[in-house]
Amino acid sequence: GAVVSQHPSRVICKSGTSVKIECRSLDFQATTMFWYRQFPKQSLMLMATSNEGSKATYEQGVEKDKFLINHASLTLSTLTVTSAHPEDSSFYICPGALSLGLEGLDTIYFGEGSWLTVV
Amino acid sequence: DAKTTQPTSMDCAEGRAANLPCNHSTISGNEYVYWYRQIHSQGPQYIIHGLKNNETNEMASLIITEDRKSSTLILPHATLRDTAVYYCIVRVGGNKLVFGAGTILRVKS
Numbered sequence: 001g002a003v004v005s006q007h008p009s010r011v012i013c014k015s016g017t018s019v020k021i022e023c024r025s026l027d028f029q030a031t032t033m034f035w036y037r038q039f040p041k042q043s044l045m046l047m048a049t050s051n052e053g054s055k056a057t058y059e060q061g062v063e064k065d066k067f068l069i070n071h072a073s074l075t076l077s078t079l080t081v082t083s084a085h086p087e088d089s090s091f092y093i094c095p096g097a098l099s100l101g102l103e104g105l106d107t108i109y110f111g112e113g114s115w116l117t118v119v
Numbered sequence: 120d121a122k123t124t125q126p127t128s129m130d131c132a133e134g135r136a137a138n139l140p141c142n143h144s145t146i147s148g149n150e151y152v153y154w155y156r157q158i159h160s161q162g163p164q165y166i167i168h169g170l171k172n173n174e175t176n177e178m179a180s181l182i183i184t185e186d187r188k189s190s191t192l193i194l195p196h197a198t199l200r201d202t203a204v205y206y207c208i209v210r211v212g213g214n215k216l217v218f219g220a221g222t223i224l225r226v227k228s
Contacts, residue, residue, distance in 0.1 A: 004162075044218040046215055046216070091160075105213075113161070
């Protein structure tokens, strides 16, 4: 399957600081990337959808000024958590969509995600 | 995208087939059935997807009923490493993946 790499895999930051998470599709061009977060013992919740070169579309309840998403190229998307607080501590993951060229069909591939701890 | 219903948890003996059911009675004609799994503390792993016909790959088989209102993911010979949360998702190609609670599969020796 297609490979998505995320960096850093684990990060600890102080409350009030900002942290950036990078997501790269290594062997395919991801026209669309998604950002999810997952709190312990819960399912994955979609935060936003980003298409290369355009502004991200945020899900209801997700603060776009707090979670800055940049989809600079077909292989790179970044999430910056600004003014992080302990409640932002979570598992963040950014799958990329690989188009199969059949009536818009695509498959979404996940990397290993990033664990953020805000202290 | 249509909603899915899955059992909360299932147990399976190692070496036996694991059959994971999923109900999607409101599925529409252009929605595909996708299966992912998530092993503890890792990112979800794509397993298989299908539209109408049964599908098989190196990981699993997907059986979709003729009316498409339900499907079953089959892991033919479950191993301990197949213990994970399995998510059944229906979506139109190009749309986002919406995860439900999934089924916790426990493979026991």
